[in-house]
Amino acid sequence: MSDETPLVKMRGVKLEGRSDETWNLIINGVDLTLARGEVLGLIGESGAGKSTLGLAAMGYTRDGVRISEGTVEFDGIDLLTASAATKRELLGKRIAYVAQSAAASFNPAHKLMDQHVEGPVQHGVMGRGESEADGIELYRKLRLPNPEEIGFRYPHQVSGGQLQRAMTAMAMSCRPDLIIFDEPTTALDVTTQIEVLASIRDIVEQFNTAAIYITHDLAVVAQMADRIKVLLKGDEVETADTRTMLAAPTQDYTKSLWAVRSFERPRKPDVITGSTPVVSVQNVDAAYGKVPVLYDVSFDMHAGRTVAVVGESGSGKSTTARCITGLLPPTAGQIMLDGEVLPPDYRKRSKDQLRQVQMIYQMADTALNPRMSIGQIIARPVQFYLGLTGGAKRKRVDALLEQIELEPTEYYNRLPSELSGGQKQRIGIARALAAEPKFIICDEVTSALDQLVAEGILRLLAKLQDDLSLTYMFITHDLATVKAISDEVVVMKDGRVVEQGPKDDMFKPPHHAYTDLLLSSVPEMDPDWLTNLLAERGVDNIGDAAVDKM
Amino acid sequence: MIIWILATLVGMGALAWGFRFAGQAATGNAPKFRDMPFGVAYGYVLGAVVLLWLGWAYLQGRSADPLVANKFFFLRIAIEGFIIFAIAAWLFRILGRSVGTAWTKKMFRSMPLTASFGILTILIYAILAIFAPAIAPYGQEQIIPGVAANITPGGDPALGGSPDFPLGTDQIGRDILSRLIYGAQNTVGIAFATTLLAFLLGGTFGFLAATLGGWLDQVLSRLVDVLMAIPSLIFALLLMTIASVWAPELGIPLTVFMVLIIAVIDSTRVYRLARAVGQNIVVMDYIEAAKLRGEGLGYLVFKEILPNATAPLLAEFGLRFCFVFLTIAALSFLGVGIQPPLADWGTMVRDLGGFVNYAQFAPMAATAPLLAAGAIALLTVAVNFVVDWMLHKSSGLKE
Numbered sequence: 001m002s003d004e005t006p007l008v009k010m011r012g013v014k015l016e017g018r019s020d021e022t023w024n025l026i027i028n029g030v031d032l033t034l035a036r037g038e039v040l041g042l043i044g045e046s047g048a049g050k051s052t053l054g055l056a057a058m059g060y061t062r063d064g065v066r067i068s069e070g071t072v073e074f075d076g077i078d079l080l081t082a083s084a085a086t087k088r089e090l091l092g093k094r095i096a097y098v099a100q101s102a103a104a105s106f107n108p109a110h111k112l113m114d115q116h117v118e119g120p121v122q123h124g125v126m127g128r129g130e131s132e133a134d135g136i137e138l139y140r141k142l143r144l145p146n147p148e149e150i151g152f153r154y155p156h157q158v159s160g161g162q163l164q165r166a167m168t169a170m171a172m173s174c175r176p177d178l179i180i181f182d183e184p185t186t187a188l189d190v191t192t193q194i195e196v197l198a199s200i201r202d203i204v205e206q207f208n209t210a211a212i213y214i215t216h217d218l219a220v221v222a223q224m225a226d227r228i229k230v231l232l233k234g235d236e237v238e239t240a241d242t243r244t245m246l247a248a249p250t251q252d253y254t255k256s257l258w259a260v261r262s263f264e265r266p267r268k269p270d271v272i273t274g275s276t277p278v279v280s281v282q283n284v285d286a287a288y289g290k291v292p293v294l295y296d297v298s299f300d301m302h303a304g305r306t307v308a309v310v311g312e313s314g315s316g317k318s319t320t321a322r323c324i325t326g327l328l329p330p331t332a333g334q335i336m337l338d339g340e341v342l343p344p345d346y347r348k349r350s351k352d353q354l355r356q357v358q359m360i361y362q363m364a365d366t367a368l369n370p371r372m373s374i375g376q377i378i379a380r381p382v383q384f385y386l387g388l389t390g391g392a393k394r395k396r397v398d399a400l401l402e403q404i405e406l407e408p409t410e411y412y413n414r415l416p417s418e419l420s421g422g423q424k425q426r427i428g429i430a431r432a433l434a435a436e437p438k439f440i441i442c443d444e445v446t447s448a449l450d451q452l453v454a455e456g457i458l459r460l461l462a463k464l465q466d467d468l469s470l471t472y473m474f475i476t477h478d479l480a481t482v483k484a485i486s487d488e489v490v491v492m493k494d495g496r497v498v499e500q501g502p503k504d505d506m507f508k509p510p511h512h513a514y515t516d517l518l519l520s521s522v523p524e525m526d527p528d529w530l531t532n533l534l535a536e537r538g539v540d541n542i543g544d545a546a547v548d549k550m
Numbered sequence: 551m552i553i554w555i556l557a558t559l560v561g562m563g564a565l566a567w568g569f570r571f572a573g574q575a576a577t578g579n580a581p582k583f584r585d586m587p588f589g590v591a592y593g594y595v596l597g598a599v600v601l602l603w604l605g606w607a608y609l610q611g612r613s614a615d616p617l618v619a620n621k622f623f624f625l626r627i628a629i630e631g632f633i634i635f636a637i638a639a640w641l642f643r644i645l646g647r648s649v650g651t652a653w654t655k656k657m658f659r660s661m662p663l664t665a666s667f668g669i670l671t672i673l674i675y676a677i678l679a680i681f682a683p684a685i686a687p688y689g690q691e692q693i694i695p696g697v698a699a700n701i702t703p704g705g706d707p708a709l710g711g712s713p714d715f716p717l718g719t720d721q722i723g724r725d726i727l728s729r730l731i732y733g734a735q736n737t738v739g740i741a742f743a744t745t746l747l748a749f750l751l752g753g754t755f756g757f758l759a760a761t762l763g764g765w766l767d768q769v770l771s772r773l774v775d776v777l778m779a780i781p782s783l784i785f786a787l788l789l790m791t792i793a794s795v796w797a798p799e800l801g802i803p804l805t806v807f808m809v810l811i812i813a814v815i816d817s818t819r820v821y822r823l824a825r826a827v828g829q830n831i832v833v834m835d836y837i838e839a840a841k842l843r844g845e846g847l848g849y850l851v852f853k854e855i856l857p858n859a860t861a862p863l864l865a866e867f868g869l870r871f872c873f874v875f876l877t878i879a880a881l882s883f884l885g886v887g888i889q890p891p892l893a894d895w896g897t898m899v900r901d902l903g904g905f906v907n908y909a910q911f912a913p914m915a916a917t918a919p920l921l922a923a924g925a926i927a928l929l930t931v932a933v934n935f936v937v938d939w940m941l942h943k944s945s946g947l948k949e
Contacts (some may be wrong), residue, residue, distance in 0.1 A: 326842075327838065346841070346844075361839070366834045367836055369857070371858055384844070431839070
């Protein structure tokens with residue numbers, strides 16, 4: 001493979017970022033070699049420096065970041081000392097970049113094709129007409145629907161998965177030697193993700209393009225990469241061929257990453273028939289304005305159990321939660337709490353009814369008031385619901401902080417911005433617990449977190465459930481999380497409940513066709529998984545295409 | 551003439567090219583010069599030319615020939631003022647860095663010179679305004695007997711000034727320095743009160759509209775649209791004319807009406823900002839959590855929304871203060887604002903404005919109206935510098 005000069009050669013690269021008026025080390029001397037046509041997977045937790053290193057491979061740094069040491073060579077050209085003119089020749093033409101959020105990276109004011117042809121025309125690779133024809137060809141290769149016509153739409157007129165593929169086409173427009181993919185599928189649903197993965201893999205192979213694939217999802221990287229490099233806090237942990245790495249990781253950290261998905265709760269005894277569920281959703285219809293979003297949704301949640309509600313974005317999971325909390329009064333049906341009908345609007349509910357139903361949010365950043373200290377945030381429900389003040393309040397808050405495994409004296413006076421993502425999520429849990437509720441809605445609580453941190457949160461939630469006999473409604477799109485924590489599963493699609501039942505039944509065939517599709521779309525660690533799946537189902541029977549057929 | 555201008559531009563272009571080439575040669579093709587666009591090189595040359603011209607003009611201003619010196623008098627004062635203020639701001643920043651609590655020291659360390667100048671100026675104005683009766687040598691209404699109008703500042707008898715009155719006396723024999731100091735109290739004080747009132751009104755209604763939404767939001771927003779559709783100065787002038795009839799009948803000072811009128815007009819702008827900022831905060835999950843907890847409106851607005859809106863509101867307060875202040879000065883200049891015999895900068899500019907015509911041959915005499923105008927300008931600039939700095943800080947931008 002590496003018989004000639006490598007395409008990218010980074011040696012001892014140190015990157016520094018500026019914060020609080022000093023330069024802090026982000027990447028601590030990493031080497032990276034990439035041969036032509038090779039795909040390198042770059043994995044690590046958030047803050048490990050994957051994206052920064054990926055950008056540095058282009059000789060580029062974000063504002064407030066600098067390359068303090070080391071060399072970056074692209075095809076023998078030293079990118080760090082190259083003139084602006086030389087770099088202009090390379091970037092976009094021979095090196096391309098695909099960002100995480102295609103929706104945020106496309107200019108909403110221009111059509112896709114206009115943005116597609118900009119690179120080739122500017123670099124003088126092709127004329128406009130030629131480039132447009134080539135764009136249509138690329139769209140076809142990436143299996144976008146209506147390739148002739150889709151380029152003349154605006155970014156908001158196509159779906160997220162399609163946009164991500166259009167962006168890949170744009171990166172391909174000059175036939176670059178290197179593409180850097182920065183978490184291209186992280187924001188997508190599993191069924192959409194698989195489609196994008198298959199397209200990207202195909203086209204990279206077809207044009208023999210080298211790629212750096214940045215992600216935190218091991219199963220994804222296993223499908224895409226020839227080699228994997230693991231980063232931890234700016235240091236390289238290990239690098240190996242994908243198969244070697246998956247089969248026999250040598251470092252402890254890598255092993256722990258591999259082992260995350262092993263957490264699974266023991267099966268609970270079956271619900272006693274005839275017992276009153278803590279919360280019961282009965283024939284609920286709901287609408288935003290005149291647009292109906294939920295149709296006849298019914299399911300029960302029993303004491304001390306976790307009900308996972310699964311489905312893709314737009315399937316009505318969060319809307320169901322909004323109906324239960326009373327933020328969106330249903331247009332038909334009712335919500336029962338302990339066998340009593342809850343008023344549909346939260347403003348009409350009693351303080352005690354409000355106290356019983358608590359919520360933990362997906363984004364801990366927006367769920368905690370940034371101007372309040374941790375102590376104030378947790379103390380408020382303690383004072384509001386339980387009427388505790390002074391020393392008693394402080395004692396209760398300290399006890400709650402201990403329950404979520406944070407040292408009270410250390411964290412009481414901190415602001416949310418001084419905590420890590422996982423710690424913030426723990427504060428969200430403590431705030432919900434402070435109300436001493438029976439029932440907690442967990443809305444995608446782990447999807448914004450790294451896998452190791454997410455596992456810690458799941459274990460904490462499981463422990464709290466055992467100690468306090470809480471009932472959880474666990475909204476998620478991640479089936480690994482479902483497997484880990486749930487007792488019962490409700491599958492939703494387009495505002496309807498498709499299938500529901502105990503977890504063990506759900507993960508065993510026979511499934512409803514949609515459940516089957518969801519389950520089969522979750523990437524597995526086996527590097528042949530995508531190839532096998534494509535062979536089994538055919539390219540037209542995965543992702544959105546398959547969903548549409550139902 | 552045109553040929554000369556063109557020749558200068560082309561000459562500067564050649565200089566810019568030469569500058570870049572020399573830079574490349576001298577530094578061994580360092581990236582700074584290698585990647586320098588021609589426009590940037592031209593900018594450097596242009597800046598150098600302007601600086602050179604200013605230096606030349608300053609020397610002209612210090613020329614012994616009064617005809618030449620008079621021509622460049624104001625430029626000379628401006629340059630001297632600029633340097634003095636810059637040094638004062640620099641010294642003030644050094645003082646701030648070495649005295650005070652750890653928090654203020656940290657603040658001064660990251661402060662640009664413009665902001666330290668702004669804070670210093672605002673501090674001086676505040677001290678003058680608060681302690682005006684103690685600082686001013688004469689009363690603001692006091693007509694000093696036996697003193698003729700003598701508007702020459704400087705107090706140098708050789709130049710026609712009077713040592714007893716450092717900034718001279720106005721047409722009816724009042725000390726200009728005292729009136730300037732009292733003017734700080736009147737103009738700035740009233741502007742501050744007006745801005746506070748405008749924020750109380752606009753902020754309260756803005757947050758209410760953002761939190762409650764629905765018909766209240768519609769009614770308030772359309773009302774504000776209507777008020778904003780009328781040009782504010784003309785609207786204020788119109789209302790002030792009506793108020794000047796009512797004021798004596800009701801026995802309420804006209805100043806009270808002025809404060810109310812300007813506050814209501816300016817509160818529309820505050821309303822829009824508070825509503826927009828509030829709407830961004832209201833959609834946050836922590837607000838939803840508080841609502842679901844069953845919190846009341848008061849808690850939501852004061853504990854959850856307000857603390858998160860302080861940065862933009864504070865910045866707006868600074869800007870709004872400038873606008874209110876200028877509106878008051880403008881109204882006073884037009885004769886409907888702060889009424890004589892109260893000292894006020896706007897009125898002072900109007901009363902002494904005629905002397906500006908002497909600028910050509912007796913620049914010292916022409917400074918009299920410019921002192922009050924300069925006081926207005928200085929405070930406006932100072933407040934804007936501080937606001938810029940605060941906005942920059944709250945936006946979290948780096949460099």
